[in-house]
Ligand code: ATP
C-alpha cells in the first residue's frame with residue numbers, strides 16, 4: 400500500500416519554483432531601498448516568550464486575543480510564533496543595548512509571521528512581512544522618511560493603484576478625552592454594534608473605527624475624528640507630516656478610520672492600500688506608524704520610534720504580471736557528442752560560472768538528441784558542441800540559437816573566445 404501523503408499545514412504555503420523569482424525581485428528591490436535610507440537588517444528568532452507579545456502587541460488586540468500560535472515547550476514555558484515584527488525588534492534592541500551607541504537606530508526585517516486567521520486570498524497563517532523600525536527621533540521628519548521609503552519602494556516595484564491613507568491616533572494627552580467622547584456617543588447605540596465592538600467599547604473603543612462589519616462601519620462613519628481633536632503637540636506634528644508629503648509630491652488621503660490594530664501606536668498612523676480589485680477584501684499592502692511608548696513599556700529607556708510592515712504575499716498578487724519579465728535564460732549550453740569532450744566541458748562550464756555566466760551541461764550521459772532537446776527547453780542562447788571530431792579538428796562549434804548562425808572556434812583559444820563572447824550574463828539585468 401502506498402504511504403499516505405503528508406500535506407502542508409492549512410494556510411501555510413510553499414513559495415515554489417513559479418513564484419520565487421518574483422519574491423526575489425521584491426526582496427532585492429526592498430533591500431536596495433533599505434540601503435539607500437540607511438536601514439540595517441535584523442533577524443530575530445521565530446519564537447519568543449508569549450509575554451513579549453501580550454505586553455508588546457497588547458492583550459486587547461485581535462492578534463493576541465485570537466490569532467497567536469501559542470504553546471508550552473518541553474520546559475512548560477509559554478512560547479509564541481511571532482505574529483508581527485515590532486515587539487520582537489524592540490526586545491532585540493534592548494537586549495543588545497543598541498540604543499546606547501545609536502541615537503538614531505534604523506533596522507529592517509524580511510521575515511515570516513504567523514497568525515491563526517481564516518485563510519483566503521491575501522491572508523494566510525504563515526505570511527511574510529518586510530518592514531522597518533526607526534528608534535530615536537521624535538520629529539515628524541522620521542515619520543516622513545518611513546512614508547517616503549514605502550512610496551519609493553512601491554514605485555520602484557511598479558505597483559499601480561496604491562493610495563496612502565494617513566491619520567493621527569493622538570497621544571496620552573488627547574486620546575483619553577477622545578476615547579471618552581466615543582464611549583459617550585456609542586454607549587446608547589451599543590446594541591447596534593457587533594459582538595466584538597461591544598467588547599471593544601470597554602477595552603479599546605478606537606478599534607470600533609476600523610471594524611469591518613457593515614453595521615459598525617455605518618455607525619463609525621458619523622463619529623467625530625481623532626484628527627479633529629489632537630492636542631497642541633500632536634496637531635503640529637500631524638501638519639508637519641502632511642507638509643513633508645506635499646513637498647515630496649507623495650499623494651495621500653487623510654482617513655480617520657486608520658486606527659491600526661495594535662495598541663502601541665501614537666500620533667502618525669497610516670496604511671498603503673490598493674484601490675484596484677486585485678486584492679479583494681485584503682486591500683491593505685502595508686501599515687504602520689509611530690509608537691513612542693513601546694520601548695518604555697518593554698522595559699527600556701523612553702525612546703520614540705516609528706515603523707511599518709508590508710505583506711509580501713499581497714505584493715506578489717499585485718505584481719503577477721511582472722513574473723514573465725523575470726524569466727532567466729541560459730547563456731550557453733554545452734553538448735557532448737561523445738565521451739571525448741566531457742572533461743573540457745566540465746572545465747569550461749566552471750570557468751564561465753565563476754564569472755557569473757549561466758552555463759549548463761549534460762549531467763546524465765544523455766544522447767546528443769536529448770541534450771539538444773534540453774538546450775531548447777532551457778532556451779539557451781548559445782550551444783557549444785564538443786566531441787572527439789571537434790577535438791581532432793581543433794575546433795568547437797558555437798551555435799547562436801536565436802539566429803541559427805554557427806561558428807568554428809579554435810580549441811586552443813577557446814577560453815579567451817568564450818570570455819570575450821560572454822562578458823556578462825543576460826540574467827544580470829536587475
Ligand atoms: P488586516 O487588516 O488585513 O488583517 P493587519 O492590520 O492585521 O491587516 P498588520 O498587522 O498591520 O496587518 O500587518 C501589516 C501587513 O501585513 C498588512 O497590511 C498585510 O499586508 C500583511 N498581513 C497581515 N496579516 C496577514 C495575513 N494573515 N496574511 C498575509 N498578509 C498579512
Ligand code: MG
Pocket residue numbers: 461660
Ligand atoms: Mg489582521
